[in-house]
Amino acid sequence: MTFVEFTGSQVVRVLSHRGTHAPSAREISSRIEALDAEERASASDKFRRIALGVESPGELEDFIKQFASPRDAHADSGPRPLRSQLPSQAAGSELRDSGFHAYGSAAAVKIELDLLRTEADAPARYTVRIEGAKKRGERFDWAGKVMFQLTKRELPVVGAFLLGHGNSKVEFSNHGPNANKSLSAERQVGKIFLKLQEGRSSPVAIPLEPPEVHAWGELVLTALALNQPHVPVAAQLDLLRAIGRLSP
Template identity: 35%
Template sequence: MNAEQHQHQHQHQQGSGITLAQINELLNGAGFPIINPQRVQALQDLAPRERIIRAIKAAKHDVGARKFLSGLFQEAGITLNPAAPVHGGYQSPSAPQQAAVPQQAAVPQQAAVPQQPQPPTASSPGSGHQNSYNGNDHGNGGHGNDAPRMNPEDRKSVHVYGGKAALCFEADITKGGVPTIALDAASSTAPRQYDWSRKVRLQMTRHELPVVAAVLLGVMPSCEFKNHGQDNSKGFSIERQQGGKVYIKVFAKNEGVRGVPVMAADVFYVTSLLLRQIQKSNPWLDGTSLMSLIKATQYHQ
């Protein structure tokens, strides 16, 4: 180790109580490539240092932490191992761990992990208010070429169909690498038909996610957010109704309002997808802690 690397590792240990060698040991144990000081800096340019360290420490046994790190590594241009354990479990390497070097070191091939089962599809589009939960997208939704890449298996979506419009809640990621929800609204053109080619699409911000979750969980009665889109002309609102239902409206300039009443059973699937995205950004929280925190922080808003 040269003097510059030694000084960098010493500063790293002072700042977080963990050395670069220890970080690489944890990464290797979770199936991730080891990193050098330059890649450490690239990661810190995308997310807070302490958050990265917490995720690295939890990655071996925490699915959310691994998914967070996978997205962060891809955003930083670090190639992941071909079979990194995204869904859990790991194997001990068949060769000794090498010390950090300027170029990326190879990590032994991991065993293939079975794909996570898909939630059941509630129904197909039709009259009334129906839900479909799947991992397919019905269009690029206006994603720019500079947007972070998502693994296809992470792009889950929930469709809710009404008489005059339909909504799609889709797992997405912001340009800053934060997991979020994209909301699409399409108008009905005929019974059981919706014009997704002229959909209105917006992306929820990280500050809106816990508020929306609070409404869906019944902590708050309603919420409304505007100023979405490049010209700040889009927005959406959610209002709770009797019987566990919610009414969701998406509006945009020159597009009118597209509203869909969402039945209680469908609210469950929308809420589960929303909480899944929030938990990706907070992998140290389990489901119970996440819901308790949402109720505690959003109750008085």
């Protein structure tokens, strides 16, 4: 499994390398935003094959038509997706271009920046959301995905874990309206093994390779920085190291 980030800037880079003029990264990002989860997963998978040069006949042309062709100047300019309306503290692009998919033999996950649910008059707080889908036949069941949002307390614990501090495993439970969602991540040789579970169903389980672990860590550090922009990066890393030392 080779990790390829599916963002506007990466699409521009790959299409340019393939000799195709592409619109701006912002424009491509807006087209990616407009996709639902299953469409985005399918497009991400297609883009991965294009980036690696192993796409099927016609896939590059279809991808260019979807993401790089000029838009109709008279096209409907209705409401933009919610994600593009998030508070400007994140400067928009961090949320629009954040996130990545990882694919395994039996499951796939999407990990991205997200907003914590807060009171209407409370300041925005950022976190990381993990979505997991099992493979059903030749497709991933994104319609039946498990969604897990790290809480304010869990975010720095995961940050310390991803930086290699503390215990080799983290576990969180009692999430969701029915308090029946859980997440566990365990450091193993050459990878982190991630599990998501809802209720008594079998877990969504997938190994994350080093590039994907790095991307996840970047998202956690970005969320922490957005929440406390006045804290220097070095101090934030020291705090995460200290959290790791507190692990039993």
